[in-house]
Amino acid sequence: MATIDPVDTRELLEAGPRVGLRYLMESDRDAYTKLRCESRSHLEPWEPAPLPGVDPYSITFFDRQLIGVRTMTSEKLAIVRLDDRALVGHMTIGGIIRGAGQMCHLGYWMGEPFKGRGYMTEAIGLTLAHCFVRMGLHRVEANIQPHNKPSIHVVRTCGFRYEGLSKGLVQIRSEWRDHLRYAITADEWNPLASGHR
Numbered sequence: 526m527a528t529i530d531p532v533d534t535r536e537l538l539e540a541g542p543r544v545g546l547r548y549l550m551e552s553d554r555d556a557y558t559k560l561r562c563e564s565r566s567h568l569e570p571w572e573p574a575p576l577p578g579v580d581p582y583s584i585t586f587f588d589r590q591l592i593g594v595r596t597m598t599s600e601k602l603a604i605v606r607l608d609d610r611a612l613v614g615h616m617t618i619g620g621i622i623r624g625a626g627q628m629c630h631l632g633y634w635m636g637e638p639f640k641g642r643g644y645m646t647e648a649i650g651l652t653l654a655h656c657f658v659r660m661g662l663h664r665v666e667a668n669i670q671p672h673n674k675p676s677i678h679v680v681r682t683c684g685f686r687y688e689g690l691s692k693g694l695v696q697i698r699s700e701w702r703d704h705l706r707y708a709i710t711a712d713e714w715n716p717l718a719s720g721h722r
Contacts, residue, residue, distance in 0.1 A: 538659065539651035540607060544644050546616065546651050549594050549601045556612045557587050557603075560636040567637035571673060574696045590615075597621065602655075604635070604648045613639040616652050621662070628664035629656060640675075649683045657711045664711075668694055668704040677705065685709045 537545040575581040594601045604614035614635035621629045656662045669676045685707035693701035
């Protein structure tokens with residue numbers, strides 16, 4: 526896996542009023558694994574099938590995430606609460622395509638104790654700032670299961686527009702699930718609405 530130049534992973538990449546984004550780091554191992562285990566019933570209905578033999582609620586899973594923190598095709602970001610730096614969720618910028626495409630797709634989860642507080646809306650807004658300003662991407666996609674109403678609400682609030690249905694896009698709990706495709710381009714993005722400072 527091709528990595529790119531290391532960065533200070535303690536540094537916040539983006540900060541809003543309540544949450545910030547930074548690269549996932551080794552010291553997150555216990556908090557990340559604990560939060561996922563506490564949130565298992567909340568997360569399982571939405572998450573893709575893991576690789577064979579990998580428990581997505583284990584330290585081994587975290588270690589796999591850590592290996593791919595910053596590569597040519599993906600970035601793994603911790604969502605942290607600013608007042609106490611608690612890890613509240615995770616953002617993946619995946620499928621990064623450079624050249625003529627300059628695009629990516631988002632994958633994200635919020636720990637169950639922190640859901641419903643607007644943290645994810647803020648985090649996605651900050652992620653758009655990171656993608657469009659720091660990374661120089663042109664297009665960001667999010668693919669969401671049709672019955673995941675909270676996630677649909679979040680991306681629409683952040684300015685994504687609906688593009689269509691992707692049949693059988695991702696395998697989740699042994700079934701190939703349809704997803705709704707939402708996207709936003711740099712031209713459509715409103716930095717002020719995203720909480721970008």
